[in-house]
Amino acid sequence: xxxxxxxxxxxxxxxxxxxxxxxxxxxxxxxxxxxxxxxxxxxxxxxxxxxxxxxxxxxxxxxxxxxxxxxxxxxxxxxxxxxxxxxxxxxxxxxxxxxxxxxxxxxxxxxxxxxxxxxxxxxxxxxxxxxxxxxxxxxxxxxxxxxxxxxxxxxxxxxxxxxxxxxxxxxxxxxxxxxxxxxxxxxxxxxxxxxxxxxxxxxxxxxxxxxxxxxxxxxxxxxxxxxxxxxxxxxxxxxxxxxxxxxxxxxxxxxxxxxxxxxxxxxxxxxxxxxxxxxxxxxxxxxxxxxxxxxxxxxxxxxxxxxxxxxxxxxxxxxxxxxxxxxxxxxxxxxxxxxxxxxxxxxxxxxxxxxxxxxxxxxxxxxxxxxxxxxxxxxxxxxxxxxxxxxxxxxxxxxxxxxxxxxxxxxxxxxxxxxxxxxxxxxxxxxxxxxxxxxxxxxxxxxxxxxxxxxxxxxxxxxxxxxxxxxxxxxxxxxxxxxxxxxxxxxxxxxxxxxxxxxxxxxxxxxxxxxxxxxxxxxxxxxxxxxxxxxxxxxxxxxxxxxxxxxxxxxxxxxxxxxxxxxxxxxxxxxxxxxxxxxxxxxxxxxxxxxxxxxxxxxxxxxxxxxxxxxxxxxxxxxxxxxxxxxxxxxxxxxxxxxxxxxxxxxxxxxxxxxxxxxxxxxxxxxxxxxxxxxxxxxxxxxxxxxxxxxxxxx
DNA sequence: TTTCTGTTCCAAAATGCGGT
DNA sequence: ACCGCATTTTGGAACAGAAA
Numbered sequence: 001x002x003x004x005x006x007x008x009x010x011x012x013x014x015x016x017x018x019x020x021x022x023x024x025x026x027x028x029x030x031x032x033x034x035x036x037x038x039x040x041x042x043x044x045x046x047x048x049x050x051x052x053x054x055x056x057x058x059x060x061x062x063x064x065x066x067x068x069x070x071x072x073x074x075x076x077x078x079x080x081x082x083x084x085x086x087x088x089x090x091x092x093x094x095x096x097x098x099x100x101x102x103x104x105x106x107x108x109x110x111x112x113x114x115x116x117x118x119x120x121x122x123x124x125x126x127x128x129x130x131x132x133x134x135x136x137x138x139x140x141x142x143x144x145x146x147x148x149x150x151x152x153x154x155x156x157x158x159x160x161x162x163x164x165x166x167x168x169x170x171x172x173x174x175x176x177x178x179x180x181x182x183x184x185x186x187x188x189x190x191x192x193x194x195x196x197x198x199x200x201x202x203x204x205x206x207x208x209x210x211x212x213x214x215x216x217x218x219x220x221x222x223x224x225x226x227x228x229x230x231x232x233x234x235x236x237x238x239x240x241x242x243x244x245x246x247x248x249x250x251x252x253x254x255x256x257x258x259x260x261x262x263x264x265x266x267x268x269x270x271x272x273x274x275x276x277x278x279x280x281x282x283x284x285x286x287x288x289x290x291x292x293x294x295x296x297x298x299x300x301x302x303x304x305x306x307x308x309x310x311x312x313x314x315x316x317x318x319x320x321x322x323x324x325x326x327x328x329x330x331x332x333x334x335x336x337x338x339x340x341x342x343x344x345x346x347x348x349x350x351x352x353x354x355x356x357x358x359x360x361x362x363x364x365x366x367x368x369x370x371x372x373x374x375x376x377x378x379x380x381x382x383x384x385x386x387x388x389x390x391x392x393x394x395x396x397x398x399x400x401x402x403x404x405x406x407x408x409x410x411x412x413x414x415x416x417x418x419x420x421x422x423x424x425x426x427x428x429x430x431x432x433x434x435x436x437x438x439x440x441x442x443x444x445x446x447x448x449x450x451x452x453x454x455x456x457x458x459x460x461x462x463x464x465x466x467x468x469x470x471x472x473x474x475x476x477x478x479x480x481x482x483x484x485x486x487x488x489x490x491x492x493x494x495x496x497x498x499x500x501x502x503x504x505x506x507x508x509x510x511x512x513x514x515x516x517x518x519x520x521x522x523x524x525x526x527x528x529x530x531x532x533x534x535x536x537x538x539x540x541x542x543x544x545x546x547x548x549x550x551x552x553x554x555x556x557x558x559x560x561x562x563x564x565x566x567x568x569x570x571x572x573x574x575x576x577x578x579x580x581x582x583x584x585x586x587x588x589x590x591x592x593x594x595x596x597x598x599x600x601x602x603x604x605x606x607x608x609x610x611x612x613x614x615x616x617x618x619x620x621x622x623x624x625x626x627x628x629x630x631x632x633x634x635x636x637x638x639x640x641x642x643x644x645x646x647x648x649x650x651x652x653x654x655x656x657x658x659x660x661x662x663x664x665x666x667x668x669x670x671x672x673x674x675x676x677x678x679x680x681x682x683x684x685x686x687x688x689x690x691x692x693x694x695x696x697x698x699x
Numbered sequence: 700t701t702t703c704t705g706t707t708c709c710a711a712a713a714t715g716c717g718g719t
Numbered sequence: 720a721c722c723g724c725a726t727t728t729t730g731g732a733a734c735a736g737a738a739a
Contacts, residue, residue: 311735312735336705336706336736339706362702363702365702367702367703367739368703370704374704376704376736377735377737377738378737380736402739403739404739462739463700466701466739467701468700471700472700473700541701542702544701545700545701545702548701548739549701549702552739578737578738579702579737579739581738700739702737703736703738704736704737705734705735705736706734706736707732707735708732708734710730713729714725714728715726716723717723718722719721719723
């Protein structure tokens with residue numbers, strides 16, 4: 001369609017017919033140039049996507065009663081033409097089933113072109129294809145190399161695995177799978193003002209038709225796999241929510257971001273100089289540093305589970321033994337952080353915000369994954385670079401101990417359900433487990449109070465309990481948590497024996513999973529086991545893990561869907577999902593109302609899947625001008641003072657007066673970001689600042 | 700114990716080059 | 720065309736650090 005008459009004809013035809021579904025296929029362009037990431041991959045600003053051509057295939061259902069037959073309307077609209085755009089805008093509001101292959105970029109390209117498209121009942125054949133082969137050919141699912149001589153290694157490379165995976169979920173493969181031919185897809189976008197040729201239009205319409213056919217055939221495949229209900233209830237509704245989260249993105253303080261980079265650069269240089277002064281030839285090389293530790297006879301202090309380790313936590317404890325240790329630790333950290341892609345390339349979109357990619361079903365358990373940048377992977381102390389724009393606030397809401405609750409309910413363990421419902425399981429277990437090593441005063445505290453006073457113990461217990469549920473072995477517990485083997489075994493048995501139904505359920509997950517070749521999630525989603533991997537040890541571990549982690553992911557997606565729906569049309573928006581937590585951005589005056597409403601919705605979403613549980617949602621809005629870990633809004637400034645700073649650890653108390661009134665200055669100071677002297681290249685060397693504050697850390 | 704992204708570093712493969 | 724040697728590219732293992 002390139003003119004008003006034909007557009008109106010299409011609209012009238014479609015609006016007056018008994019339409020069962022409309023499939024879409026679009027061609028779009030990026031109005032901003034691509035940027036090259038360090039890895040060599042191209043990065044595009046989602047905000048610059050503009051849909052130009054849109055193919056549409058409407059399936060009009062006949063009626064068995066009057067003998068009318070099914071038929072298709074096929075059309076291609078040239079969205080560059082104003083009258084066509086106008087008519088198409090009306091079509092988009094039709095309450096029918098919409099179908100697309102990989103709808104996320106399509107939605108964004110339509111939004112970018114100015115269409116307010118909220119598809120009613122969207123189905124996505126790409127997402128369905130991902131779900132239908134979840135876990136298969138997954139890069140983590142690759143068998144370990146077998147060291148047998150003379151036997152060539154025939155495993156595909158990781159790159160090939162990734163390629164194969166992309167191929168396996170492509171529209172081309174879907175078409176082949178369901179016995180239809182796809183015309184060639186790859187073609188250059190239209191040049192400025194280039195007219196739409198009939199041949200091109202014909203091919204595009206054919207693609208839309210094929211999407212429809214694939215969807216129909218896939219429906220049967222999904223039923224056979226038992227995942228239709230999951231797709232309809234969770235994945236399909238989530239496609240639009242996820243596309244919007246990406247589209248909205250997060251606001252960042254560019255000045256703070258630049259200050260992080262500059263601070264890393266200067267600190268790394270200063271540390272390198274210091275190390276060179278101590279005789280290091282290539283400061284920062286882990287190898288040379290290890291040799292240094294051996295020469296100094298310090299490697300005995302660097303044991304983690306029996307092996308020589310130079311990880312941050314280890315070095316932190318022996319820092320006082322030699323000045324080079326602290327220097328190396330800081331330098332390594334600065335190089336690592338300073339080299340991250342989000343500091344190398346300006347990832348802000350044309351709207352000035354970051355739009356990390358959120359890959360639906362990116363993880364084999366059904367969780368999302370995130371990249372460019374991976375916000376969940378950014379060191380937690382740097383979170384405050386994500387900020388609220390003027391007049392706005394950020395609230396982070398997270399489910400407390402979601403996996404414990406899900407584990408209890410999935411395996412129907414009354415005792416664990418009761419423990420979950422009555423308080424903090426990790427804290428209660430920590431209180432019992434660490435009883436001997438606590439002071440009198442600490443023993444008198446309630447579990448919740450103890451958790452507040454000694455977060456380190458609770459964190460330790462949390463990691464241990466989760467690891468026990470997911471089948472950690474006593475030897476590994478002993479190494480990882482620095483206890484004796486027998487103590488590790490005792491703790492493991494104590495926990496599992498306290499919850500016998502859980503123990504039986506976990507074992508059943510493995511046994512049944514191996515028989516059926518899949519792990520099952522509460523809503524029906526399945527993670528498949530590659531043929532030949534059945535009964536392997538590492539398969540048993542994820543068969544235990546997936547029903548819990550995957551079910552928690554379902555609850556979380558359900559919550560996001562409900563939040564998105566509830567806040568639609570308001571100024572509140574979801575800006576970031578984090579596995580079990582969500583970051584909301586809302587107007588300053590609404591913070592309390594949004595917090596209450598969102599928490600209630602999240603609890604509701606949880607209970608809709610697990611009615612026996614009384615979930616708790618924790619809200620962090622104590623420093624709502626920036627994203628932070630547990631209210632630690634000052635962590636970014638601490639990083640500027642000492643790049644080796646970490647949140648947490650027992651009894652870290654810092655009283656200081658850095659340069660502008662200290663940490664007590666609160667919101668105004670922090671909102672202003674780092675002080676001017678940190679941005680001034682002529683300011684004092686970073687190293688001097690550390691020296692000045694060396695005494696402040698008393699861990 | 701699982702998941703993910705993303706880093707460094709080493710070794711093997713590929714490529715380049717001067718010579719026969 | 721082939722060899723020997725040096726350099727560059729690539730693949731993958733191991734780590735790190737985020738989440739539960």
